[in-house]
């Protein structure tokens with residue numbers, strides 16, 4: 409039997425960072441992953457450039473049954489700490505939008521950074537490793553692996569959520585939590601595109617590929633002002649991904665397709681200047697033409713000149729564009745979701761160390777925990793912060 413101080417399951421963002429930190433603090437660490445590569449989601453992230461943190465990271469950007477839980481870890485290992493690490497590794501980066509930081513070159517640089525840090529910490533990394541069973545006695549945790557047995561005083565679960573099974577996601581972490589009597593909140597896909605009911609999808613099909621700035625609101629009042637993208641399956645783009653984390657099946661979302669310009673005022677001004685201009689050409693000055701054509705078909709307002717447009721028709725059109733109410737059919741689910749909402753109940757964990765209060769030596773970090781960030785680097789920052797907090801306690 410091989411003995412270690414700590415075994416960490418999951419060589420994703422949280423597991424790699426925790427292993428490196430614990431190793432550098434002198435712990436003998438075994439890091440296990442079922443995949444053939446470490447950090448597979450990192451490699452896929454940010455369109456291959458990894459949006460590794462967000463300048464505006466703050467607890468309000470995270471969803472959890474206990475919104476206070478993430479505060480301690482985020483305050484102790486901040487976005488500035490990770491940026492400092494990225495700088496020390498000489499990785500060039502840039503801010504894209506809304507505080508989102510990306511590598512200039514490739515997400516591989518973040519994986520290399522983490523592997524280098526693991527190397528400094530003398531971490532034993534074992535890929536293609538299946539954990540067949542986990543048991544606990546006075547000596548700590550014993551893991552039956554494919555072909556060997558390993559034991560450690562402390563066990564860290566960093567196996568992530570259910571999103572993107574194609575990248576190795578499994579319910580392993582939730583099962584271990586259940587095995588040790590810890591509560592796991594129901595999970596659902598987050599940061600995921602909406603699908604639409606067939607008739608609406610059919611009506612919108614000419615819009616596939618069209619992107620517009622938007623202001624989207626959920627029934628609980630949450631609002632995001634970001635781009636909306638029409639797809640052949642439904643609605644996507646940053647605004648939709650963000651809002652999907654706040655949406656429940658059956659609910660409506662309200663979309664303002666012209667958040668920067670009051671279209672009623674715009675039409676009035678245009679009417680004064682060009683009364684014989686067609687409605688279509690007027691709206692196409694400020695909205696994508698394909699969107700205008702499609703929405704005219706959807707509304708009962710016929711094509712006409714501005715002087716022919718009566719106030720009821722104008723009101724109807726403006727309402728449709730500023731307050732378009734859509735009831736999504738569902739989401740694309742874990743197959744394309746960037747994150748998993750829900751997970752291990754934070755009330756059973758210490759927010760300082762991530763250790764299960766009633767199961768000494770058992771820790772949960774990263775996405776497996778019921779803490780989910782917005783789109784834009786917030787989820788990786790939670791992985792780094794929770795991993796760092798845990799590593800200090802190992």
Ligand code: FAD
Nearest residue numbers: 418420421422442453454459568576580774775785787788
């Ligand atoms: P993961 O990174 O998912 O790592 C879990 C690891 O555990 C995996 O390597 C998995 O193979 C392993 N594992 C699972 N089950 C087992 C098992 N039974 N045995 C052994 N190993 C197991 N967030 C951002 O902040 N910025 C982004 O740009 C961004 N882009 C994303 C793009 C995509 C396509 C996706 C899917 C997600 C993106 N995210 C992004 C979210 C981010 O990737 C996750 O929040 C983050 O990776 C969570 O880290 P983690 O270590 O908790 O889990």
